[in-house]
Structures are given as structure tokens and as C-alpha cells.
Amino acid sequence: MTGLFYAVAAFFLILLMAFASYVIIKGFMGASPEMFTFSRKGILNQLFNTVYLVALSLLISCPIGMAAGIYLSQYAKRGKLTSAIKMCIETLSSLPSIVVGLFGYLVFILMTGMKWNLMAGALAVSILSLPLITTTTADALNALPLPYRDGSMGLGATKWQTVHRVLMPACSPRIITGVILAAGRGFGEAAALLYTAGMSTDINWSNWNLSSPMCPLNPFRPGETLALHIWSSFTESTAVNAKDIANLSSAILMILVLVFNVCIRILSKKLDAVKKGG
Amino acid sequence: MTKRKMFRNEYLWKGLIMAGGLFMIIITLIIAFFLIFKGSGTFTQFGHSLAEFLFSASFSPGSSVGGESGAVGSAAFIMGSILTCGLALLISTPFSLAAAIFMTEIAPKFGNRVLQSAIEIFVGIPSIVYGWTGLTILVPAVRDLFHLPYGNTIFTAALVLALMIFPSITSVSADAIRGVPKEFHDAAYGLGATRWQMIHKVVIPAARSGIVTGVILGLARAFGEALAVAMVIGKTKAFPKSLLNSGSTLTSIIASNMGNTFDGTEYNSALWSMALLLFLISLFFIVLIHLISAKGAKKAYGKD
Numbered sequence: 001m002t003g004l005f006y007a008v009a010a011f012f013l014i015l016l017m018a019f020a021s022y023v024i025i026k027g028f029m030g031a032s033p034e035m036f037t038f039s040r041k042g043i044l045n046q047l048f049n050t051v052y053l054v055a056l057s058l059l060i061s062c063p064i065g066m067a068a069g070i071y072l073s074q075y076a077k078r079g080k081l082t083s084a085i086k087m088c089i090e091t092l093s094s095l096p097s098i099v100v101g102l103f104g105y106l107v108f109i110l111m112t113g114m115k116w117n118l119m120a121g122a123l124a125v126s127i128l129s130l131p132l133i134t135t136t137t138a139d140a141l142n143a144l145p146l147p148y149r150d151g152s153m154g155l156g157a158t159k160w161q162t163v164h165r166v167l168m169p170a171c172s173p174r175i176i177t178g179v180i181l182a183a184g185r186g187f188g189e190a191a192a193l194l195y196t197a198g199m200s201t202d203i204n205w206s207n208w209n210l211s212s213p214m215c216p217l218n219p220f221r222p223g224e225t226l227a228l229h230i231w232s233s234f235t236e237s238t239a240v241n242a243k244d245i246a247n248l249s250s251a252i253l254m255i256l257v258l259v260f261n262v263c264i265r266i267l268s269k270k271l272d273a274v275k276k277g278g
Numbered sequence: 279m280t281k282r283k284m285f286r287n288e289y290l291w292k293g294l295i296m297a298g299g300l301f302m303i304i305i306t307l308i309i310a311f312f313l314i315f316k317g318s319g320t321f322t323q324f325g326h327s328l329a330e331f332l333f334s335a336s337f338s339p340g341s342s343v344g345g346e347s348g349a350v351g352s353a354a355f356i357m358g359s360i361l362t363c364g365l366a367l368l369i370s371t372p373f374s375l376a377a378a379i380f381m382t383e384i385a386p387k388f389g390n391r392v393l394q395s396a397i398e399i400f401v402g403i404p405s406i407v408y409g410w411t412g413l414t415i416l417v418p419a420v421r422d423l424f425h426l427p428y429g430n431t432i433f434t435a436a437l438v439l440a441l442m443i444f445p446s447i448t449s450v451s452a453d454a455i456r457g458v459p460k461e462f463h464d465a466a467y468g469l470g471a472t473r474w475q476m477i478h479k480v481v482i483p484a485a486r487s488g489i490v491t492g493v494i495l496g497l498a499r500a501f502g503e504a505l506a507v508a509m510v511i512g513k514t515k516a517f518p519k520s521l522l523n524s525g526s527t528l529t530s531i532i533a534s535n536m537g538n539t540f541d542g543t544e545y546n547s548a549l550w551s552m553a554l555l556l557f558l559i560s561l562f563f564i565v566l567i568h569l570i571s572a573k574g575a576k577k578a579y580g581k582d
Contacts, residue, residue: 001474002384002473002474004376005376005379005380005384006380006384006385008373008376008377008380009376009377009380009381009385009389009393011373012373012377012393012396012397012444013392013393013396016396016399016400019403019411020399022411022415023407023411063298064298064301065298066298067294067295067297067298067299067301068298068299068301068302070295070298071295071296071298071299072299074295075292075295075296075299076299084303085299085300085302085303087564088302088303088305088306088307089302090564091306091310091560091561091564092302092305092306092309094498094502094560094561094563094564095309095502095557095560096501096502096503096504096529096556096557096560097502097504098502098504098505098529098532098533098553098556099309099313099502099553099556099557100309102532102536102549102550102553103309103312103313105536106312106316107308107312110541127305127309130302130305131302134302158284158285158287158288159288159292160287160288160291160292161284161288163291164291181402184402187404188402188403188404188405188406188407189404190404190405190406190505191405191504191505191529191533194505194533194536194537195536195537227404227406230406230407230409230410231406231505231509234410234413234509235534243414246410247410247414250406250407250410250411253403253404253406253407254403254407257399257402257403257404258399260402261395261398261399261402264398265395
């Protein structure tokens, strides 16, 4: 029996390594220099859109999610309201991303009368990452030893001062881990962006007029992300080398996943060091 | 800082934080409201029956505002979802369980260090990458293996989903197995059980509710996955006759057709009804997990 378990474990390690290296190697094998440019033929515009969209979505979801997490762990009393909030968080976290995408399409695009834009995509991704940020914040605060709070309150601090000056700094590595996880999810998200962020991108890098639809930093312009770029090269590609572009996009997404993983690992090492008093 | 300012700050932040908590309820209610509002149009505005939507396989809704109306039977897509997710679960669960047992009971040190990290990486890989890789590797492989004219089948989609949900099931099951008290192990060994007997007769039954929760979470993830499935399943709208037919799922049909329909048409409305159905299914999974964990807690603490 034991041998079988070893076989299964080995199988998955090999599968992961093969999968990751296949995606990365194949992506770079078919790459040509022009793909690494900020142009129609390149994918750097899409990479920029991805980073920008995730940053926007974190700007929205972090304050709200952290507030909700602090509320759940420090302020909420046992009761109907608290269990309602918990139930809503669970519901949000299990929503299929395509459903969130449809909701975003209806509310942020159709009802506002705007064209597909980055902001709508960022809002849709925020809905997806809110529950994750809320639960990690609440868990991180709950895991702190009670003397932290008692000590601070004993010195005469108010509740908010305690939360703000003592508790949040003490558990910040764990919260940052949660935020990185949320960002990682945002990077790979496609279904929620399909009908919100749009499948085209047209940026003029010399145009810095924020209200122009060609300006890179204008959040109200269509902004195709890397993940969507793979989808669009599957559905509506006209380019001859669409396959190579999709391969390269996959490879870059895969590398991003690995980098994020390393970041989280370093952070949790730091967290352990803090716990041990180092 | 004056005392007055201190208290003003205190109440201001308390209010803001509470607003954050309440926002979670508000956004959930808004989403639910819009889904119900748009999803019920098929039945109220276009007068289709619920039975037709759920059990008929003829799908030809009208695609222009005020135009002819057609049929909205979605049984083919519901069946597609059930087949792909069910098959994915069947493939994935035994492997996941084996991996979870391996990393907790058989080689905890290696398991925690290496396998756990590998699984975390697996979880983080975007679904679109699974879909694209499935399209470039699995689709041709399935085509050649079964001598089909094309490889976009329900079976291919199930394989992709199985790979995607394997890490979720494994990590939740491993947590459940780690939660089994050490005394259970000691007692089983003390009675002369071998390691496999201990795992099989003591640890797994004790961790059952956690493992089932993991399986349901995996199932929920599979049900909600849209683009990876849409890329490999073939997107036909006919009722699937076998696992080696191409088909569609609820999510894939929404993903690939929403962009071609206009707001207010019957087609659009039917797609919203499917989104509503997906929402209800995900609610159902949550309720199921709660029931199971309540039962598990009762078993663990109620009887002795």
C-alpha cells in the first residue's frame, strides 16, 4: 500500500514540473523579439493592463476587505448580523467568476452606458477578492495572542488605537500574504473580465492626457489582460502567430505564479521569525 | 492628542469599519437581486415554464428584441455540467485522497515541505493556462487515443477539470487528516494495527466530514469554471450522447454566447437564467458543507 502512495506523490510532483516547464519552455521557444514590445503585435501592453487592473482592484478591495475583517474579528458581537456577514462572505467566495463577470457587465457597463473599461474589470475582480482579503484579515487578527490586546488596552489605548497601532502591525505579514494571494488570483482571472474589461487594447505611450482613450493610465479605456489575451487568441485570433502569442502569454502567467509563490514563502518565513521573537 | 479628538477618531473609525462589514451584506444582496431580476425574465417575460428550462434539450431562443420566440431548454448544458464535473470528481478524488494521506501520515516532513508547496503552486495556476494547455496537449491526445475526428469532448473537459480541482481537494483533505487527534493514532497502534489499518479504519473515518467538504469545494470549483472548459469541450448545443461527444456546460455557453446577444432578447434572458441557476447551485453547495460539518461536529463531540 505504501508504495502506491509514494507513486501517487511522485506522479504529481513530476506532473507539476513537467506542466510548468512545458508551458514556460514552449512559450519562449515560439517567441519572437517583436512580441516583447508595447505594440499591437507585442504582449507588453497586455502585461501592463494586467498589472494596472490588479492594482486598481486591490485599491478598492483592500480597504473594504480589511475593514470587514477587522469588524468580524474585533468589533462584531455574536448575533444575527455577524452570522449574516459570514454567510454573505461565503456566498461571495463561492460565486462562479463568470457570474460575477455577468453582474459586472450589467451594472458597470450596461447601466452606466460606458464602453468596456479597465475600471469595470477592476471592480469585478474586487468582488472576487473581497472575501479572500476579509477572511485572511479576520483569521490573522484572531490568531494574535490575547495579551497584545490586553496590554494595549491596559495602557489606556482606545479600541481603534489598539487595532491600528498594535494588532494590525503585528499581523501584517499574514495580511500581506492574503493580499498577494488575491493579486495572484486577479492576474489569472479571465472569466470575470470577459465582458467588463473588454478584449481589445489600444495604447499610445506618448499620450499622457488622462481623459484620452489612448492614454495608458486612463482607467476608463478598454484593457485586455494577459489571461484574456489567451482566450481571445483562441476565439477570435486573426494573427498568424496567435498560437505562439498565447503560448508566450501562458508562460508569463506561469512565471508570475511562481514568483508570487516565492514571495509568499519569504513572507511566511518572516512571519515565523516574528513569532519566535526574532 | 486631545481627549475629544481621540474619541472622535474612535467613533469615526468604528463607523467606517462597521460600514466595511455591512458592505459585504449589501454587495451580496445586490448581486442576488440582479441575478434573480434578470434570470426570472425567461419565465415571467417570455412565458417559458421551469420544466422546459430544466428538462428540455431544444435550445433555440429568439435573438432579436420583439422577434420570434423559440425554445430555452437547457438540459443539454445542465447535463454537460453534471457529466464533466462528476467525471472530474471521479478521476480526481482517489488521487487527491492518496496524496493527502501521503503528505500527512506517510511522509509528513517531505509532504509538508515539497508536496504542500507543489500543491500551492498548482492552485495558483490560472485556469486559462490549464485550458490553453489542455487545448494544445490533451485535445490532440484524446483525438488520437480514441480515433475521433476531433478531440474536443466532454471527457477532455473532465480531464482538465480533474487536474484543476485536484489541489483544492488535496489541501482541504490534508487539513482534515491533520486535525485528527494524535491519541487516535496511538490508540490504533496500541491495539496492534498496522499503519495501513490505522489509516484506513481510524484516520479516514475520523476525518470524513472534512474530506467530504474538500470534495464538495472541488465540485463547486469545477461547476463554476468557465473558460478552461469552454476551450476544450467543443461548444456544441446538442444533448451529449456519450462522453466522447462534444458538448457545452452552463458556464461555457454563457461565456461564449453572452457577447453575441443583446440586452432584452430571449437569448440573453435564457443565459441570465443559467447564471441564476449557477448561483443557486453554489448556494446549495454552501448549505451542504454546513450540514456536513455540523454533522461531523456532532459526531465528534456529541456522543461521548
